[in-house]
Amino acid sequence: MTLEIVPVPVLRDNYVWLMHDPESGETVAVDPSVAEPVLEAAAARGWTISQVWNTHWHPDHTGGNDAIRAATSCTITGPAEAEKVSKLDRIVAGGDRARIGGYEAELIDIPAHTxxxxxxxxxxxxxxFTGDTLFAMGCGRLFEGDAAQMFANMQRLAALPPETRVYCGHEYTLANGEFALSVEPDNAALARRVEEVRAQRARGEVTLPTTIALERATNPFMRAGSVEELAARRAAKDAF
Ligand SMILES: [Zn+2]
Incomplete structure (x- = not known):
């Protein structure tokens, strides 16, 4: 028995992730932008949401918190900044732990997007779950931090076990891949991946999760060799 993790596509390109532990019966909704489609997706599988986890405060990651709690009496865990949107039951930061059934989550601070x-x-x-910090072949915009922080985040996440599956907050993969190809036109692994992603999107498929190994091979932000290089790539991406 292992955790089941499924995407709920909402809004324009957000993914809310539902994570279910068959043994304990617990279900976590990660970054619920909205409530109704998430409650419906859980109900369709016979799951009841017992917890919400937020990666950051942005409303497209927290907007469904209150309505999901009202409907399910779940608890909400997230960083203090998420209280800009809704009251949390538990405030956490890097070094803290969260649990779903017998599984433990270690929290890692990855500031810069927020x-x-x-x-x-x-x-x-x-x-x-990397929210809007590490995307497939991309990284988040630097709204409340700087390139040095994002560089440190990329290094920290790159050090996770390579087989780690990465669940991020948006379906940005194809646009990120097109940009990545402009940065590293000779990266064969990247070229293969973008081909595959084009086919997946043409079939209307979700391109996530990615893995740390795949990001190490193809993500121009994780592959940046210095803060300056990451900053230049981030600026180029913003203008891409
Ligand atoms: Zn965000």
């Missing part, structure tokens, strides 16, 4: 952004890493389940 100042309090955290990653939930579940070592036994080989899964990490």
């Amino acid at each position: 100042a309090g952004h955290v990653c939930f890493h579940l070592p036994e389940a080989q899964a990490a």
